[in-house]
Every structure is written in C-alpha cells, then in structure tokens.
Amino acid sequence: MKLEGGKISSSHLTFLIVGFILGSSLILSPGMAAKHDAWLAVLVGLGEGLVFTLIYLTLAMRFPGKTLVQYNDIIFGPYLGKVISLGYLWFFFHLGSLVLRNFGDFLTSMIYPETPIAVFIILTTLVCASAVRNGIEVITRCSLILVVFTVFSVLGTIILLAQDMKFTNLLPVLDLPLKEFIKASHSAATFPFGETVVFLMVIAFLDNVKQAKISTLTALIVAGLLLVLSLLRNTAVLGVTEGIHVYPSYQVIRLIKIAKILTRLEIIVAVNLLTMGFLKISVCYYATVLGLAQLLNLRSYLPLVFPVGVLMVSLSILQFDSVIENIFFAFEIYPYYSLPFEVGFPLLSLIIAIIRGIPKQEEEKGNRKQDSVDNI
Amino acid sequence: MMKVGRFFIKLLILLMVLLSIAGCWNRRELDNLAIVSGLAIDKAEESEKIQLTAQILKPGNLSIAAAGGAGDGGRAERPYWNLTETGNTVFETIRALTHKSNRRLFLPHNEIVIFSEDIAKEGIQKYMDFIIRDHELRRLIYVLVSKGKASEILESKTELEQIPAISISQLIEVRDATSESSAVNLQEFMNRLMSKTTAPIASLIEVVGKEKTALLMGTAVFKKDKLAGFLGREETRGLQWVIGEVKSGIIVVDCPNGKGKASLEIIRANSKITPEIKDDTLHIKVEINEEGNLGEEMCSVDLSKPEVWMSIERRKAVVIRKEVMAALKKAQEWNTDIFGFGDAVHRKYPKLWKYIESQWDDFFPSLEVTVIVKAKLRRSGMITKPAKPE
Numbered sequence: 001m002k003l004e005g006g007k008i009s010s011s012h013l014t015f016l017i018v019g020f021i022l023g024s025s026l027i028l029s030p031g032m033a034a035k036h037d038a039w040l041a042v043l044v045g046l047g048e049g050l051v052f053t054l055i056y057l058t059l060a061m062r063f064p065g066k067t068l069v070q071y072n073d074i075i076f077g078p079y080l081g082k083v084i085s086l087g088y089l090w091f092f093f094h095l096g097s098l099v100l101r102n103f104g105d106f107l108t109s110m111i112y113p114e115t116p117i118a119v120f121i122i123l124t125t126l127v128c129a130s131a132v133r134n135g136i137e138v139i140t141r142c143s144l145i146l147v148v149f150t151v152f153s154v155l156g157t158i159i160l161l162a163q164d165m166k167f168t169n170l171l172p173v174l175d176l177p178l179k180e181f182i183k184a185s186h187s188a189a190t191f192p193f194g195e196t197v198v199f200l201m202v203i204a205f206l207d208n209v210k211q212a213k214i215s216t217l218t219a220l221i222v223a224g225l226l227l228v229l230s231l232l233r234n235t236a237v238l239g240v241t242e243g244i245h246v247y248p249s250y251q252v253i254r255l256i257k258i259a260k261i262l263t264r265l266e267i268i269v270a271v272n273l274l275t276m277g278f279l280k281i282s283v284c285y286y287a288t289v290l291g292l293a294q295l296l297n298l299r300s301y302l303p304l305v306f307p308v309g310v311l312m313v314s315l316s317i318l319q320f321d322s323v324i325e326n327i328f329f330a331f332e333i334y335p336y337y338s339l340p341f342e343v344g345f346p347l348l349s350l351i352i353a354i355i356r357g358i359p360k361q362e363e364e365k366g367n368r369k370q371d372s373v374d375n376i
Numbered sequence: 377m378m379k380v381g382r383f384f385i386k387l388l389i390l391l392m393v394l395l396s397i398a399g400c401w402n403r404r405e406l407d408n409l410a411i412v413s414g415l416a417i418d419k420a421e422e423s424e425k426i427q428l429t430a431q432i433l434k435p436g437n438l439s440i441a442a443a444g445g446a447g448d449g450g451r452a453e454r455p456y457w458n459l460t461e462t463g464n465t466v467f468e469t470i471r472a473l474t475h476k477s478n479r480r481l482f483l484p485h486n487e488i489v490i491f492s493e494d495i496a497k498e499g500i501q502k503y504m505d506f507i508i509r510d511h512e513l514r515r516l517i518y519v520l521v522s523k524g525k526a527s528e529i530l531e532s533k534t535e536l537e538q539i540p541a542i543s544i545s546q547l548i549e550v551r552d553a554t555s556e557s558s559a560v561n562l563q564e565f566m567n568r569l570m571s572k573t574t575a576p577i578a579s580l581i582e583v584v585g586k587e588k589t590a591l592l593m594g595t596a597v598f599k600k601d602k603l604a605g606f607l608g609r610e611e612t613r614g615l616q617w618v619i620g621e622v623k624s625g626i627i628v629v630d631c632p633n634g635k636g637k638a639s640l641e642i643i644r645a646n647s648k649i650t651p652e653i654k655d656d657t658l659h660i661k662v663e664i665n666e667e668g669n670l671g672e673e674m675c676s677v678d679l680s681k682p683e684v685w686m687s688i689e690r691r692k693a694v695v696i697r698k699e700v701m702a703a704l705k706k707a708q709e710w711n712t713d714i715f716g717f718g719d720a721v722h723r724k725y726p727k728l729w730k731y732i733e734s735q736w737d738d739f740f741p742s743l744e745v746t747v748i749v750k751a752k753l754r755r756s757g758m759i760t761k762p763a764k765p766e
Contacts, residue, residue: 172726239567257516
C-alpha cells in the first residue's frame with residue numbers, strides 16, 4: 001500500500017528544507033536573548049542543529065523508503081511504537097499550529113490591525129490544505145520558486161541597508177555570561193534547526209535516498225547562514241533597539257530609504273513570511289496527516305486533510321490569548337518542550353535500532369514479517 | 377450535466393474570491409484620511425497633561441494656494457490645519473482630535489515630532505512610547521526640541537514650501553550644507569535613549585522675528601530623557617566632528633598675515649574614537665580627518681605659495697579643534713556623554729567596563745580627551761591667485 005505516490009529529488013529537498021527553516025524564523029528572530037550576539041548564538045545553534053540532523057539522517061538511512069511512523073513500529077514494537085508515533089504527530093501538529101499563529105499574529109499586529117486573526121489563519125490553512133491534498137511533490141516544487149525569491153530578498157535588503165549599518169553595534173563580541181549565551185544558542189537550535197525532525201516523514205520519498213545526507217546538511221547550512229546574515233543586518237542597523245522589537249526584521253526593512261523613492265518596502269518581509277510560512281505549515285500539516293493515516297492503516301490520507309486542518313486552525317487560535325504569551329512560549333518554554341521530540345526520541349530510536357541491530361536482523365528473519373508490516 | 381454544474385460552482389467561487397481578494401477588512405480611502413505631517417507636544421496648563429498639536433494637510437487648498445497666490449491676489453487659505461487638544465497620554469489625545477476633525481488621523485506620512493523645551497526638561501521617554509510602538513508612525517521621522525512652545529513651530533511662516541512640517545523636515549535634510557545643526561531621526565534617538573551612557577540629542581528649533589520664521593539653532597542635549605541644555609551652532613559642529621556626521625560646511629580662518637578672512641569648504645570628514653589606558657587611567661583619543669577646498673579668500677597675501685597654503689591648513693585644524701573642545705566643555709559640564717565615549721570603552725574593554733559602567737557619571741566630567749585633527753586643503757577652485765594686479 002502506498003499513501004504517497006510522489007517522488008522528490010534530493011536537490012528539491014534542499015530547497016524545501018531551506019524554506020522550512022526560514023519559515024517563521026526570518027520574522028521571529030531566534031537567538032534574540034543573546035542581544036547583539038544573536039548572530040553568533042544562531043551560528044552555534046546551527047552547529048547543534050547539525051548534530052541533531054545527523055541523528056535523524058542516520059536513523060532515516062537505516063530505514064530507506066520508510067517514514068518515521070513506520071519504523072517506530074519496527075523499533076519499539078507495534079504498541080509502544082504507536083504511542084511514540086502519536087507523540088511525534090502531536091508535535092508536528094502543534095508546530096504547524098504555532099507557525100500559523102505566528103503568521104496571524106504578525107499580520108494582525110503589523111499590517112491589518114482590525115481584521116480578526118481567524119481570517120488569516122483559515123485562509124492560510126485552506127491554501128496549505130490544497131497543497132497537502134496534492135502531495136509532497138507539489139509542496140516541494142512550490143518551494144523551488146518561493147525560496148529563490150526569499151534568498152534574493154534577504155540579500156537585496158542587505159545591500160539596500162548597507163549605508164545604515166554600523167558594525168560597531170556588533171562589538172564587543174560575546175558580551176554576556178556564557179550561561180545565557182548557551183541558553184540563547186540552544187533556543188536557536190530547537191527553533192528552527194531541530195524542527196527538521198519533521199522531515200523524517202518526508203525523506204522516505206526521495207528518489208535517491210543516498211543523497212539525503214548531503215542535501216539535508218547543505219540545506220541546513222544555507223538556511224543557517226541566511227539567518228545569520230539577516231541577524232547581522234538587524235543588529236548592525238538597529239543596535240540596542242533590536243531587543244525591544246517584536247519583529248526586528250520588519251522594523252529593519254521599514255528603515256530603508258534610498259533617495260526618497262525606495263521606501264516603505266516592508267511588505268517584502270510579509271511576503272517572505274507568507275511564502276516560507278506556507279511551506280513550513282504545509283510540511284507540518286502533511287507530516288501530521290500522512291503519519292496519522294499510516295498509524296491508523298488508512299488507504300488514503302485525503303479524508304484526514306479537512307479534519308486535521310480544522311483542528312489546527314482551532315488550536316492555533318485558542319492556544320494563546322496574546323502576543324506576549326506567544327513570545328513567552330517561543331523563547332522560554334519551547335526550547336525544553338521540543339527537546340524530547342527533537343533529540344530525545346530520535347536518539348533513543350537510533351540507539352535501540354543499533355543495539356537491536358535492526359533493520360538488518362529484520363531482513364535475516366525473512367521477508368514474511370516485512371511483508372506483513374507493509375500489507376496491513 | 378453534472379460536469380457543467382460543477383464547473384459553474386467553481387466559477388462562482390472564483391468570482392467571489394476575486395471580488396473579496398482586493399479589499400481589506402478595514403479600508404480607508406484617500407478622501408477619508410486626515411494626513412498628518414507633523415506633531416508637536418507641549419505641556420498643558422493642567423499639570424501632568426500634555427497638549428498635542430497635529431498638522432493636517434488640506435490637499436484641496438494645496439493646489440488653490442499654489443495657483444491663487446499669483447492669481448486673485450487675495451489671501452489664499454492655508455493648505456494645512458493645526459489641531460490642538462489636551463489629554464493625559466499621546467494616544468488618547470490623538471484619538472481625541474477626532475472630536476474636531478471629521479476624518480481619522482492618518483500617521484504614516486508624519487515627518488517630524490517636536491517637543492517643547494519645558495516638556496523636554498521633565499523627560500520625554502514616556503511620550504516617545506506611543507511614537508515607537510504604533511505601527512503607523514515610522515522611524516525615519518525627525519525629533520526636534522523647540523525653544524518656546526512647540527505648537528508655534530508648526531505655525532511658522534514658510535516661503536518655498538507650503539506646509540511648515542515638510543519645510544522643517546527639509547531644513548533638517550539640508551543641514552548637511554553647514555553641519556551646524558543635528559539631524560536626528562527616531563531610530564537614532566532611540567538608540568541613544570536605550571544606551572546606558574550615551575546621551576540623546578535632538579535638533580533645536582526656534583521661531584524668530586515678526587515674520588515667524590523657523591530656524592535650526594543647534595542641538596538639544598538630553599541627560600537620560602531629560603533636557604540638559606542647548607549646544608549652539610559651532611558647538612554642534614564640534615559634536616558632529618566627533619560622531620562623524622560632518623558632511624559639508626564652511627570653515628572661516630584668518631589669513632596668514634592677520635588681515636582678512638578665507639573660507640574653506642569641507643568636502644569630507646571622518647573620525648575615530650579610541651579609548652586608551654595609560655598609567656592606569658582612561659584616556660579618550662579622538663582623531664578627526666578632514667579634507668576640504670579653498671572656497672574664498674579675502675586676504676592680501678598670495679595663498680598659492682606652499683608655505684602659506686600649509687599655514688592655512690594648520691589654521692583650519694585649530695578651528696576644528698576649537699569647535700570640538702567647545703562641545704566637549706559643555707558636555708562635561710552637563711555630564712552628558714553625547715559623543716558615545718562610554719560605548720566606545722565598552723566595545724574596547726568589555727571586562728573593565730563592567731566595573732566602571734555604573735560609575736560612568738563620575739568618570740565622564742573629568743575624562744581626559746585628546747583631540748588630533750588632520751586637516752587637508754586640497755584644491756583651490758577655478759583660480760589660484762586672486763583677481764588683482766600683481
């Protein structure tokens with residue numbers, strides 16, 4: 001039984017992961033707790049994120065062509081495996097709703113102050129639902145166009161802001177206690193780099209699994225460096241005031257003023273968020289729906305798209321009452337909340353898989369069991 | 377049949393989307409906006425209250441004033457409307473203005489915000505909050521302090537521009553020609569306001585004469601968020617030399633033989649602030665590099681000789697140094713670190729800074745500052761010698 005017929009190439013996967021990582025992180029700058037060292041915190045966080053990703057990749061390579069939900073059953077057995085899969089699915093689902101919420105919060109506080117947040121969340125979910133119904137191949141191909149635009153807009157704004165940058169704002173480097181710096185960099189590792197754990201549901205559809213490693217790591221490094229560049233831009237332009245802003249990247253673009261003609265370009269940031277957010281929400285949404293279908297042994301995941309979408313919309317609207325709660329959650333709670341899903345379970349799975357020697361043992365036992373898993 | 381029906385349903389949905397997609401939830405049409413070009417904040421007569429004046433454009437009268445000025449010869453109506461209201465907070469007062477204005481105030485095109493001298497003395501951080509928090513106002517608006525009432529600045533008479541607020545914003549932009557007043561936008565002001573040691577500055581403006589012309593007078597200096605004093609034009613340029621904001625300007629020096637003056641145009645200048653620790657004490661070294669041309673001479677000696685030329689260079693350096701020292705004297709007198717020396721020390725000696733950060737106010741007034749000026753005179757214009765018989 002195949003729930004997903006699409007195939008994605010490894011270079012397309014790179015684009016999708018870049019889009020996913022830049023998702024909401026271009027707006028809600030990670031590592032802000034490190035003040036003017038935010039860029040360094042993100043760079044260190046990228047290193048930590050790369051270690052996480054290596055865990056995921058090693059895990060994925062052991063089970064080529066299978067998704068996370070499928071090999072959880074193999075590693076932990078059919079019962080415990082399903083419980084753990086359910087935990088992951090909750091995380092993917094919640095992550096999607098968090099991004100949706102960021103999206104809505106940004107638009108309602110910066111651009112459409114009087115429009116109810118539900119309007120943006122529902123409309124975005126509809127678009128994502130349509131993408132999810134069309135499968136991973138379509139989402140991936142979207143990323144190809146959207147990511148190129150975002151990369152150019154980040155680099156373009158750096159050029160336009162070059163005259164406003166004061167690099168002395170970045171000095172002195174490492175000006176805060178090591179403990180706080182590590183906290184900030186760890187926070188950057190969990191958001192956005194560690195979130196690539198979602199791709200354990202996607203890597204299975206690569207046409208050439210062997211290239212998964214190189215394309216994922218490339219994507220992580222490219223996205224991480226873009227993020228570092230955007231943070232350097234923010235700090236160099238905004239200086240100490242960066243810390244009081246909800247959306248520093250948006251504020252930075254508002255400062256562009258070239259010969260009184262090239263001004264008020266802030267909608268670029270909104271478009272970045274719109275496109276990258278779409279990719280991130282779609283991937284999370286897709287992973288939830290596909291995983292749930294595999295968990296419940298459905299023939300198709302399409303009937304789940306609508307109900308999961310409705311739940312996602314509801315959760316994203318109900319989970320926070322205010323933007324302050326959202327920020328508090330994102331910077332204070334999320335780094336610990338996401339830890340079991342981003343490091344704990346994947347690492348545990350990998351260790352158990354290595355100790356039990358699966359899937360090699362599985363193959364030796366004969367194909368009978370393997371088939372029965374596949375045919376359910 | 378079924379297929380056709382589905383097709384039409386899809387078409388209908390698409391048409392509905394098409395109709396709604398172009399509109400916003402809360403649209404505001406141009407003819408319903410009161411476009412604000414300047415804000416002035418004064419102290420109200422009642423204590424703890426503010427008086428806010430907003431300058432609103434009257435686009436209809438803009439064209440009438442332009443055409444009618446020459447035509448009917450009559451007194452054309454002013455193309456702006458100054459609305460005043462008092463209240464407890466800035467936001468409350470801005471909204472309260474709609475008791476008088478039939479249109480809601482639209483702030484994104486605001487260009488300046490002026491604080492009056494007496495409100496600035498009491499601290500302006502609390503009034504800044506709305507201006508930086510609201511999404512309509514931009515960070516590129518200029519911050520000014522007025523001698524006297526701020527609302528009077530918005531009443532000042534303008535000749536080339538019809539709107540006082542826009543005229544003032546252009547006055548600030550054209551300050552590059554002399555560098556004798558400060559141009560401080562909200563972003564820069566916030567950066568200084570949030571710095572632990574660097575003192576905020578703002579442009580100083582005053583209405584003078586019977587004609588009520590608005591003039592830039594120099595710089596208003598703040599201690600934290602409270603007004604500490606005013607720098608005159610020369611002192612302001614002294615400050616601008618140190619913070620590297622001198623763009624152009626004229627330096628007048630005495631001729632080498634003492635008779636007459638020569639004016640030297642500044643072409644470019646930059647500066648470098650270096651903190652140094654010598655014999656266990658902190659020094660600040662300020663290096664200023666300036667390049668300029670000879671613009672005018674009224675001297676009786678021939679300036680085209682190298683030794684005379686160099687003596688003018690030296691005289692120029694002395695003038696620059698004098699300006700810087702004048703600004704430094706005032707700053708140390710008021711204990712306001714307008715130059716950002718504290719931040720420079722922080723950048724160079726982050727470990728030491730932790731100890732002196734809280735005592736910076738004790739350090740600054742007696743801080744030893746060495747000013748090194750390298751002034752170059754490059755070109756002499758269209759002629760080398762004055763037009764007189766040899």
